Amino acid sequence: MIGVTLALLLGRLVGTLLYGVKIGLEKALPGSMRHGLAKKAVILCSQHSHYACTTVAGWLGIGQDNVIRVPSLRDNSIDVAAFESAAREQLATGHAIAAIVATLGTTDAFGIDDLAALHAVRERLAQEFKLPYRPHLHADAVIGWAWSVFRNYSFAANSLGFRGRTVRALAAAVSRIRHLPLADSLGIDFHKTGFAPYISSLFLLKDRADFGAIVRERETMPYLYHTGEYHPGMFTLETSRSGSGVMAALANLLLLGQEGFRTLIGHSVEMAEVLRELIISRPELTILNDQNYGPVTLFRAYPAGVDTFRVKQREESDPSYAGELARHNELNRRVFQRVAAEALSGRGVAIGFTDNYRTSSSGEPICALKSYVLSPFADEQQMHAVVEHVLAACRAVESEVGS
Ligand SMILES: Cc1ncc(COP(=O)(O)O)c(C=O)c1O
Numbered sequence: 001m002i003g004v005t006l007a008l009l010l011g012r013l014v015g016t017l018l019y020g021v022k023i024g025l026e027k028a029l030p031g032s033m034r035h036g037l038a039k040k041a042v043i044l045c046s047q048h049s050h051y052a053c054t055t056v057a058g059w060l061g062i063g064q065d066n067v068i069r070v071p072s073l074r075d076n077s078i079d080v081a082a083f084e085s086a087a088r089e090q091l092a093t094g095h096a097i098a099a100i101v102a103t104l105g106t107t108d109a110f111g112i113d114d115l116a117a118l119h120a121v122r123e124r125l126a127q128e129f130k131l132p133y134r135p136h137l138h139a140d141a142v143i144g145w146a147w148s149v150f151r152n153y154s155f156a157a158n159s160l161g162f163r164g165r166t167v168r169a170l171a172a173a174v175s176r177i178r179h180l181p182l183a184d185s186l187g188i189d190f191h192k193t194g195f196a197p198y199i200s201s202l203f204l205l206k207d208r209a210d211f212g213a214i215v216r217e218r219e220t221m222p223y224l225y226h227t228g229e230y231h232p233g234m235f236t237l238e239t240s241r242s243g244s245g246v247m248a249a250l251a252n253l254l255l256l257g258q259e260g261f262r263t264l265i266g267h268s269v270e271m272a273e274v275l276r277e278l279i280i281s282r283p284e285l286t287i288l289n290d291q292n293y294g295p296v297t298l299f300r301a302y303p304a305g306v307d308t309f310r311v312k313q314r315e316e317s318d319p320s321y322a323g324e325l326a327r328h329n330e331l332n333r334r335v336f337q338r339v340a341a342e343a344l345s346g347r348g349v350a351i352g353f354t355d356n357y358r359t360s361s362s363g364e365p366i367c368a369l370k371s372y373v374l375s376p377f378a379d380e381q382q383m384h385a386v387v388e389h390v391l392a393a394c395r396a397v398e399s400e401v402g403s
Contacts, residue, residue: 001289016187017052021149022135024099026213035154042066042090045101046078048111053101076111084121097135105144108295108354112176117228139183141309146193162266165273169293171193174283190249200245264376268295271373275383288357288368298357298368301335322362329367338393349386
């Protein structure tokens, strides 16, 4: 997929980020593994990057408070200008940058950071501050990696026959995903968009020599690694490990191939686009992540009479609207609970929910209903069913409130 020198297959959660940041920490503050941190180090990532960044900072001794979360833009990608000033501030204060984490496919909204722009800023700042290291750039692409299969797809010829909206969505995502080779390390989860069972992750490192930063001393491992050439156990956290996640991932890659993955990912995006078309045709519903083009759709339902053309903007930034926002949050929460209860009893559709898609200027969270289509068996009828169930639940909740 990309020109990498070494790969590490992991069967553990949060693993890819942990390795990326650990290697970056050792590059920024050599000797940390042995002596601990000589000075303060930070992780820079976006407001919408996964909470695993905070977990990893805590576990590596960087400290959870030293995760600098930079604001995101409307398309849920990191604000590169804000990132540059945050990085500049940290370097000017003398802090080390353990890692810059670019998220390519945020968990909730499928926001894709501009990796090429982050890379350019990193290069510029390393030179300007005359750093003895290059701050490690880790791409958390555990969700978005799969879109790489479209790198050489001719959207003009569109041999797989996707609809126009789907082609546009796929091409938009690929325009950013194609920069993955710029990252120093990269996380892939086959258990997410690789259709493999939990858990099977891949950590890719661009420069093999970077693994030297975390390799264990030979004398500490007298009982192992005497024959053969590939010994990930010499630099991974664990000694024993399961091969099953790895084999499942490999089986899927071999079975599906590039065309199979294109078909599956394309279908997910196509179903999301069908759903989006249905949602925008209903005045009671509105899409929140309308600038993201993946399989996930975040949307909200509103009581009859609410002007859904203006409501998003008012909820986000009009302090006098905070009471309405809280009521709409409550409506959506109850809609979700109804739809989820129906689904659990086998009668409905499975949707998700997020407690805090964004925070309004008055500090109130903005929650959202969530449709995450990944099943190859999802069809248009089911997308219609999502809208029907949500609208029915909305009417039911409204009548409960009114009675
Ligand atoms: C963008 C992103 N990064 C990291 C993680 C953590 O990965 P894992 O679930 O493998 O621990 C997730 C999981 O949802 C994620 O969505």
